[in-house]
Amino acid sequence: MSGISPPGAHHENFTAWAKQQGVQVNGVGPASISGHGLGIVAQRRIEAGEVLCDVPASVLLTINTIPESFRQLHKEITVHGLLASFLAFGGPDTSRYSHWKKSWPSMQDFQESMPILWPSFMRETLDNDGNPNYTLGRREYPAFILPPAVAGRWAHYQMREFWKIRDTAPMYRQEKKLKADWNVVSKLFPDKTLSEYTYYWLIVNTRSFYFEVSGMKATQNHDDRMVLCPFVDYFNHNDHGCGVYFSVKGYTVTSDRTYDIGEQIFTSYGSHSNDFLLCEYGFILENNRHDCLPLDDFFSGTQINGYLKNSLEKAGYLGTYTLDSDGVCFRTQVAIRRQALNTYHWNKFVAGVDSEDEKSRVAAATLLQNRVLLPYEAEAEEALQRLEKTGDAIPPGAKDTLINRWKQIRDMIQQALLIHGGRRA
Ligand SMILES: C[S@@+](CC[C@H](N)C(=O)[O-])C[C@H]1O[C@@H](n2cnc3c(N)ncnc32)[C@H](O)[C@@H]1O
Numbered sequence: 001m002s003g004i005s006p007p008g009a010h011h012e013n014f015t016a017w018a019k020q021q022g023v024q025v026n027g028v029g030p031a032s033i034s035g036h037g038l039g040i041v042a043q044r045r046i047e048a049g050e051v052l053c054d055v056p057a058s059v060l061l062t063i064n065t066i067p068e069s070f071r072q073l074h075k076e077i078t079v080h081g082l083l084a085s086f087l088a089f090g091g092p093d094t095s096r097y098s099h100w101k102k103s104w105p106s107m108q109d110f111q112e113s114m115p116i117l118w119p120s121f122m123r124e125t126l127d128n129d130g131n132p133n134y135t136l137g138r139r140e141y142p143a144f145i146l147p148p149a150v151a152g153r154w155a156h157y158q159m160r161e162f163w164k165i166r167d168t169a170p171m172y173r174q175e176k177k178l179k180a181d182w183n184v185v186s187k188l189f190p191d192k193t194l195s196e197y198t199y200y201w202l203i204v205n206t207r208s209f210y211f212e213v214s215g216m217k218a219t220q221n222h223d224d225r226m227v228l229c230p231f232v233d234y235f236n237h238n239d240h241g242c243g244v245y246f247s248v249k250g251y252t253v254t255s256d257r258t259y260d261i262g263e264q265i266f267t268s269y270g271s272h273s274n275d276f277l278l279c280e281y282g283f284i285l286e287n288n289r290h291d292c293l294p295l296d297d298f299f300s301g302t303q304i305n306g307y308l309k310n311s312l313e314k315a316g317y318l319g320t321y322t323l324d325s326d327g328v329c330f331r332t333q334v335a336i337r338r339q340a341l342n343t344y345h346w347n348k349f350v351a352g353v354d355s356e357d358e359k360s361r362v363a364a365a366t367l368l369q370n371r372v373l374l375p376y377e378a379e380a381e382e383a384l385q386r387l388e389k390t391g392d393a394i395p396p397g398a399k400d401t402l403i404n405r406w407k408q409i410r411d412m413i414q415q416a417l418l419i420h421g422g423r424r425a
Contacts, residue, residue, distance in 0.1 A: 003033060003034035003035070004031050004032070004033050004034075004041060004262060004264070005031065005032045006031065006032065007029075007030040007031050007032050007038060008032065010099075010102040010103055011030045011038060011103050013099050013102070014030075014099040014100055014102065014103040014230075015029065015030060015231070016099075017099040017100070018055075018059070018099075018100075018230050018231045021056075021058075021059045021230070022055075022056045022058065022059060023053060023054070023055050023056070023059060023230060023231050024051075024053060024054040025052075025053050025231065026050065026051060026052055026053065026054075027042060027043055027044045027046055027050065027052065028040050028041065028042055028043055028046070028052050028053065028265060029041065029043050030103075030234045031264075033236070033264055036236050036264070036283075037105055037109065037236075038103070038234055039234060039235065039236040039264050039265075039266075040052075040234050040235050040236075040264065040265045041262055041263060041264050041265065042259040042260065042261055042262065042263050042265055043261065044261055045258065045259070045260060045261055046255050046258060046259040046265070047255065047258055048255055048256065048257050048258055049254060049255060050254065050255045051252055051253070051254055052242065052253045052254065052255055052265065053231055053232060053251075053252070053253050054250065054251070054252050054253075055229050055230060055231060055232055055250045055251040055252075056249065056250045057248060057249055057250040058250075059229075059230055059250070060211070060227045060228065060229055060230075060250065060251070061083065061086075061087075061097065061227060061228040061229075061230075062211065062227040062228075063079055063082060063083070066082065066083070066086045066090070066093075067090075067093050070085075070086060070090055070093065073188050074184055074185070074188065075184070076184065077181055077184045077185070078177065078180075078181055079225065079226055080177070080181065080201070080204050080205070080208070080226060081177075081180070081181025081182075081184065081185065081201070083200075083204045083208070083226070083227075083228065084181065084185075084197060084200040084201040084203070084204045085181075085184075085185045085188075085189075085197070085200075087101070087200040087203065087204070088185075088192070088196055088197050088199070088200040089185070089188075089189045089192055089196075089197075100230050103234075104203055104207070105203075107195070107199045110199065110202050110282065111395060112282075112395045112396070112397035112398060113282030113283060113397055113398070113401070114202060114206075114282040115146060115150055115151070115171055115278060115279055115282075115398075116171060116174055116175060116178070116202075116279075117198070117202075118146075118394070118395065118398050119393060119394070119395075121393070122145055122146060122394060122398070123144070123146060123151060123153070124144075143155050143379075143382035143383050143385070143386045144379075144383065145383050145386055145387050145390070145394075145402055145406075146171070146402070147275050147278070147383075147402075147405055147406065147409060148162075148169075148297065148379065149169075149170070149273070149275035149276075149293060149294050150169065150170055150171050150275050150278055150279045151169055151171050151172070152166035152167075152168065152169020152170075152171070152172060153166075153169075154297065154375075154379060155379060155382060155383075156375040156376075156378050156379050156382075158371070158375045159297060159298075159375060159379075161301045161302055161303070162297050162301075166297075170275070170276065170279040170280070171279050174205075174279065174280070178198065178201055181197075181201065182194055182197055182198075182201075185197055204226065204228065205280065206280070206281050206282065207228060207233040208226035208227060208228055209226065209227055209228070209229050209232065209233075209244070209246070209251065210225055210226065210246070211225060211226065211227040211229075211246055212225050229250075229251050232244060232251050232253055232267075235253065235265065235266060235267040236264065236266055236267075237266060237267065237268060237269040237277070237281065237283075237285075238266035238267075238268060238285065239268060239271075239285060239287070239288050239289045239290055240256065240266075240268065240289075241256060241265075241266040241267040241268035242254060242255050242256045242265060242266065242267050242268075243256060243267075244267050253267060269281070271290040272288075272290055273288070273290060273291050273292050273293070274288050274291045274405060274408060275293070275405070278401065278405060283401070284401060284404060284405050284408070286404075291324060291325070291408065291412070292322045292323060292324040293322065293323045293324075293376070293409060293412060293413075294321065294322055295321040295322060295323055295328065295332055295372055295376075296319055296320070296321050298321070298371060298372045298375075298376075299312075299318075299319075299321060299335050303371075304335075304339065308338050308339055311338060311343075312334070312335055312338055315334070315350055317331055317334045317335060317338075317350070318335075319331075321335055323372075323412060323413070323416055324412065325412060325415060326419070327415070327416045327419035327420055328368065328372070328416060328420065332368075332372075333349075333364070333368075334346075334349065334350055336364050336367050336368045336371070336372070337349050337360075337364050339367055339371075340360070340363040340364040340366075340367040341360050341363065341364065345360050361421075362421075365420050365421040368420055369417065369420070373413050373416055373417050373420070374417075376409070376413050377410060377413045377414065377417070380406050380407075380409045380410035380413065381410065383402075383406045384403065384406045384407065384410065387399060387402055387403050387406065388403070
């Protein structure tokens with residue numbers, strides 16, 4: 001099949017090692033797949049419901065696999081941070097994993113794909129020529145080239161309140177987590193560099209699986225119940241994919257449908273939007289049934305008056321506003337109508353009474369268009385224009401991904417403008 005080639009010696013060695021450790025592999029194997037790094041392909045026709053691989057718990061890398069003496073050095077650290085520290089600085093105790101380590105992507109791969117590693121100017125406003133610009137001219141319109149749902153910044157004048165980075169944005173939460181972990185680890189290994197640590201931290205970020213093992217505190221953060229699972233970490237993600245099941249015995253991957261020989265087989269990492277996938281895994285899907293855009297910023301801070309906000313809260317409709325290929329969600333419709341309609345009509349809408357007259361419908365559609373959809377569309381148009389002009393300071397992989405992502409965002413918004421009556425096809 002086009003774009004699929006043999007994986008190379010490191011991966012053959014790793015697969016042989018994994019099998020020696022008790023990993024059972026059935027009718028599938030790793031391959032190099034263009035645009036996907038390594039992935040898993042069918043080596044024969046696969047039927048639905050077949051077990052494709054089975055990884056015994058004894059082979060997993062968990063906090064319990066890490067020698068007690070190494071673990072004890074790290075007093076307060078996340079499981080993520082500890083696994084990364086062990087892989088980076090665990091010395092001879094990690095030699096068992098040498099074949100596995102050689103099967104992983106390089107730091108350069110991460111620099112191309114992971115927003116957290118992209119050059120810092122990419123977080124700044126770009127001027128009309130696509131150059132970083134910290135002091136915009138009066139006639140210039142600013143643009144941020146990282147999507148708001150990744151970096152938490154907006155350039156559109158209506159969203160200036162969010163000009164400053166929101167520390168709740170996914171990329172900044174990720175940075176905060178890395179910084180906190182490195183704060184612990186750098187004191188234990190003062191001669192090591194942040195770059196060495198970051199590489200393994202991102203390996204754990206992009207390749208770990210949810211698991212519960214004894215020794216994890218009951219209070220352990222749900223997001224931090226993670227382990228590394230050899231071979232299963234070769235599977236790439238799709239919005240439909242094979243089931244990955246865990247039990248105390250280990251992990252099993254079972255085929256969700258039939259596959260032809262040479263076809264790539266995916267698992268699903270979860271119901272993630274493309275902005276989430278970009279931030280956490282460094283890629284986006286061309287078609288993603290879970291894709292959506294959060295709209296909460298349009299109803300936060302001074303975007304909405306306190307009284308209306310309180311009534312939304314009382315009614316259980318404050319926050320979690322989204323837009324997807326079907327338009328804006330019902331919660332968003334409720335929040336818009338809280339601002340566009342009087343309380344009587346709003347209460348009727350919330351109660352599901354279909355009493356909306358033409359005047360109310362137009363008022364809600366206009367507000368949605370002017371407050372949310374047009375500013376978001378302008379954000380996308382400006383980002384795309386600047387991106388087209390940026391030179392080679394942006395890693396080529398990053399530029400392609402961002403252009404594709406902003407186009408998806410723009411398409412979703414334009415679709416919503418059609419659905420909600422703001423624009424004709
Ligand atoms: C668990 S690993 C999967 C194996 C990985 N492709 C490799 O080369 O080792 C997760 C990483 O694979 C890549 N990936 C997963 N699904 C992808 C997809 N649908 N398209 C492109 N890259 C994908 C991303 O780089 C992601 O961070």
